[in-house]
Amino acid sequence: MEHKTPTSSLFIAQQGTPTSTPSELHYPVGAFYRSEISLLQRLFNLPLYPDQTNVTRENTRSQVRYTLLPLTEILGFGPAKKQEQEPRMLNQQKDTEDARPQQGTRPALQTLVLATKNHIKFELPGTRTPNCPIKSRELYH
Amino acid sequence: MTFSPTHLTHLTRRAKSSFGETLGRPEKNQKTLITLSGGQDSSLVGWVLFNTQNYYSARPRSLHYQHLLQPDTLDTKKHCAQLSFWFNWESLYSLATRYYPNEKEAGDWRRVSSSRIAPYYNCPFLLKGQSLTDQYETTATLLLRTLMTTSEEDGQTQKDLFQTEDTPMWYNSALFARQKKQSCWFPGPSERKVGGRVKFYRGIKHGT
Numbered sequence: 242m243e244h245k246t247p248t249s250s251l252f253i254a255q256q257g258t259p260t261s262t263p264s265e266l267h268y269p270v271g272a273f274y275r276s277e278i279s280l281l282q283r284l285f286n287l288p289l290y291p292d293q294t295n296v297t298r299e300n301t302r303s304q305v306r307y308t309l310l311p312l313t314e315i316l317g318f319g320p321a322k323k324q325e326q327e328p329r330m331l332n333q334q335k336d337t338e339d340a341r342p343q344q345g346t347r348p349a350l351q352t353l354v355l356a357t358k359n360h361i362k363f364e365l366p367g368t369r370t371p372n373c374p375i376k377s378r379e380l381y382h
Numbered sequence: 383m384t385f386s387p388t389h390l391t392h393l394t395r396r397a398k399s400s401f402g403e404t405l406g407r408p409e410k411n412q413k414t415l416i417t418l419s420g421g422q423d424s425s426l427v428g429w430v431l432f433n434t435q436n437y438y439s440a441r442p443r444s445l446h447y448q449h450l451l452q453p454d455t456l457d458t459k460k461h462c463a464q465l466s467f468w469f470n471w472e473s474l475y476s477l478a479t480r481y482y483p484n485e486k487e488a489g490d491w492r493r494v495s496s497s498r499i500a501p502y503y504n505c506p507f508l509l510k511g512q513s514l515t516d517q518y519e520t521t522a523t524l525l526l527r528t529l530m531t532t533s534e535e536d537g538q539t540q541k542d543l544f545q546t547e548d549t550p551m552w553y554n555s556a557l558f559a560r561q562k563k564q565s566c567w568f569p570g571p572s573e574r575k576v577g578g579r580v581k582f583y584r585g586i587k588h589g590t
Binding site: 262263264265266267268269270271272273274275276277278279280281282285287288289290291292293294300301302305306309310 | 393396397399400401404405407415419420421422423425426427429430451452454457458461462464465484485497500501505506507508509510511512513514515516517518519522523526527
């Protein structure tokens with residue numbers, strides 16, 4: 242059987258002469274918040290494969306994401322404060338368990354700070370168990 | 383977060399300006415490398431590039447980094463391969479050849495690798511799916527790291543406020559069932575003792 246070389250280079254990475262010029266770095270979705278990207282993802286029905294490191298509060302980024310930034314929003318900083326006052330438009334998932342408290346019923350800032358000798362952990366009220374699992378709704382909020 | 387019509391209009395306007403500035407930068411048939419993680423950010427970048435390929439006619443390739451730290455490593459890779467297949471893109475994979483113990487070293491590895499892989503494949507443009515919230519988190523994380531640095535000036539050692547860098551990335555998840563073997567970097571419970579003593583594997587262990 243005669244061997245035929247593939248005519249198409251599709252799916253075959255063919256490297257050329259390496260260039261010395263560094264490539265330009267762009268962030269196409271750098272102007273959007275995570276919740277907005279989540280909205281677009283739900284609108285377009287994009288398939289996802291969530292990273293398991295995002296569902297624990299162990300690494301630094303997760304601690305910042307799930308404890309520090311929500312604290313700053315409660316304190317009055319961040320974009321979610323203004324948008325909460327606008328009426329709901331889209332049919333969002335209404336989980337009674339995951340439902341966030343409405344405006345006015347949001348609990349006051351009750352932050353439990355566990356300080357040990359060289360260890361401090363921020364915890365939100367209701368999450369006394371350290372490293373509790375992240376709820377699915379919080380993942381891409 | 384709730385959305386209103388004005389918010390959606392504002393979102394569309396921002397999308398036009400943002401995508402026009404970034405995705406319209408490569409010229410026709412100019413090679414572009416896109417880092418795919420399988421999450422929503424990079425998937426949205428790929429989706430927009432795919433649906434605007436008649437307008438922004440770049441030649442995209444996807445690049446997926448794999449740290450080999452999770453038991454579902456191959457599933458993540460398969461998902462990114464499927465995305466690249468649907469988009470009709472060439473897909474590149476970069477696998478870690480050593481163990482990166484924390485986020486910072488893994489992020490540095492990705493950053494350095496992408497800056498070397500993109501010129502190697504003659505891709506003058508590198509697109510990353512990083513959102514505005516990610517930038518805030520990065521700033522806060524950098525601030526924390528700067529604050530927590532141990533200083534040994536004047537003969538006194540100041541202790542860290544909390545340990546940020548020693549938290550392993552492969553920590554047990556409560557949502558997903560884990561296999562016994564956490565990753566290829568750590569020996570399983572049955573292979574810890576070899577010849578009466580603990581054996582550590584360095585680098586990729588072949589035959590597993």
